[in-house]
Amino acid sequence: MRRKRIRNWENRLREEGYKITTPRKSILSVFEQLGGHPNAREVFNNLSSQSPDIGLTTIYRTIELCVRLGILKKYDFGDGHSRYEIANEKTDHHHHIICEKCSKIIEYRDFLDEETTLIKKIQNKLEKKYDFNIKQHVLDFYGLCKECSDNK
Amino acid sequence: MRRKRIRNWENRLREEGYKITTPRKSILSVFEQLGGHPNAREVFNNLSSQSPDIGLTTIYRTIELCVRLGILKKYDFGDGHSRYEIANEKTDHHHHIICEKCSKIIEYRDFLDEETTLIKKIQNKLEKKYDFNIKQHVLDFYGLCKECSDNK
DNA sequence: CCTTTAAATGAAAATGATTATCATTACCAT
């Protein structure tokens, strides 16, 4: 079995003819250090101490580029701003549990065996029945976390 | 077994002390007639012929109210605007298949038996493990519909 | 039916996230 070399984002950018710039390094480094699912503004805020001259525009552009190249994954949890996370073997693929009050997000990937199997099965059924070419799915659970359940 | 009377939205509003107004009637009637998952602007456009004097503001306000009272269900498919649909026994509960190119949305509720069972099982596991009170879930599939697969 | 009054409405402005414009700057191949 051929072991695929794990490409970091610098190589990915180079591969596609994009330049490795200081802002891009800073932005990606924030994603690496922050973890979680930050949105554009959170990245901006975290950057303001170290690199105050990087504009919000550049952050949006870099994120857009990285999503397009598969370096970042984009999520929409319905709270009004898109969220992102570095895509790699470790983060791929997982589901979420989202607190509807405080927006805390838990990601889990310790699927039940049946979980994976069944989703594939459903997917196959749907592809035939509705003539769709299904590429991905989202299974997210919404509710209240412990803290928000208590403070009510 | 007591048969619960099916309340229509007028009764729901009255119950909660809200008034039954002409704009509200028109807006809800659009949802009833249109079907699907319209967004605020689509409702507005569909209203413009019959009731040109209903403002977009009122549509947003009515929608917000109806979502809060459980008359409408709110969805976010990540295409930049929230979408809604009348909540009732018939529409509840379903999953979606969404075309990433043309945003066509198919909803299905002919779940495999295992589909329902397994999701409950996963939910139970997650509630214990992460101390969450899970209220609902979203299982949506994303891909390309027949037409968009072809025209490529 | 007519009055009263708080709730509902509409127009317009405000907001907040994201995108486009455009002049300036900085990679990087030569």
Place this chain on the structure above:
DNA sequence: ATGGTAATGATAATCATTTTCATTTAAAGG
């Protein structure tokens, strides 16, 4: 080092949604 081109940042523009506030209206009582 340097030139060409992509990248950047400031600013303005969009677009969906929310807020403000003066005006209108549903519905309760007489």
